[in-house]
Amino acid sequence: MITILLADDQALLRSTFRMLIDSCDDLTVVAEAANGEEAAALARRHRPDLVLMDIRMPVLDGLAATRLICSAPELTGTRVLILTTFETDEYVAHALEAGASGFLGKDVTPEALLAGIRTVVAGEALLSPAATRTLIDRFLSGPGSTGDRPRGSLAALTDREREITALAAHGLSNQEIAERLVVSPLTVRTHIHRAMTKVGARERTQLVVAAYQQGLVRVR
Known part of the structure; x- marks a missing residue:
């Protein structure tokens, strides 16, 4: 429940x-x-x-x-x-x-x-x-943004973790990422959680913020 x-x-x-x-x-x-x-x-x-x-x-x-x-x-x-x-x-x-x-x-x-x-x-x-x-x-x-930002660097991520993080930052779900990369949703979720741990992100959305902050993904 x-x-x-x-x-x-x-x-x-x-x-x-x-x-x-x-x-x-x-x-x-x-x-x-x-x-x-x-x-x-x-x-x-x-x-x-x-x-x-x-x-x-x-x-x-x-x-x-x-x-x-x-x-x-x-x-x-x-x-x-x-x-x-x-x-x-x-x-x-x-x-x-x-x-x-x-x-x-x-x-x-x-x-x-x-x-x-x-x-x-x-x-x-x-x-x-x-x-x-x-x-x-x-x-x-925005000027003077405050709050609990992810403090780790995306440089610590593996190539696969960076790839999946970028796709997540573009708004794709685990299922959509899995279909695109021909892997299981569980594999995607594992990579997301490892990336979050390395970056110091509590939530997936904070990992998305880090991806934009550090230039992995650009605002279109």
């Missing part, structure tokens, strides 16, 4: 997401938070598999809450899926650095939301190629 914490200051949206999520046999909502401070506290209490996080909330915003959750040693198994609008939210690039695993627009279809939850919990980033380029472009051009 995949456990989920909902963090949004709009009660109606939380109720809608709860009804949708709880209608699935493999998903359940364990708690709801109306602001980022509550989200961080409830995450520590319930240790959910995933936090569905609004980026704009009172008391403590979703960005700060994401950083608290992703940096907590006891929450290494908890992933954060951000709800936002790609083109307008200037804080999304910073959420990448903070450890968020993916992004969805608030106008997402029910099917896409459920698929996105399962994708992120499975350990894959939820970033389309277009969204990746938009976010990384904003991140690279």
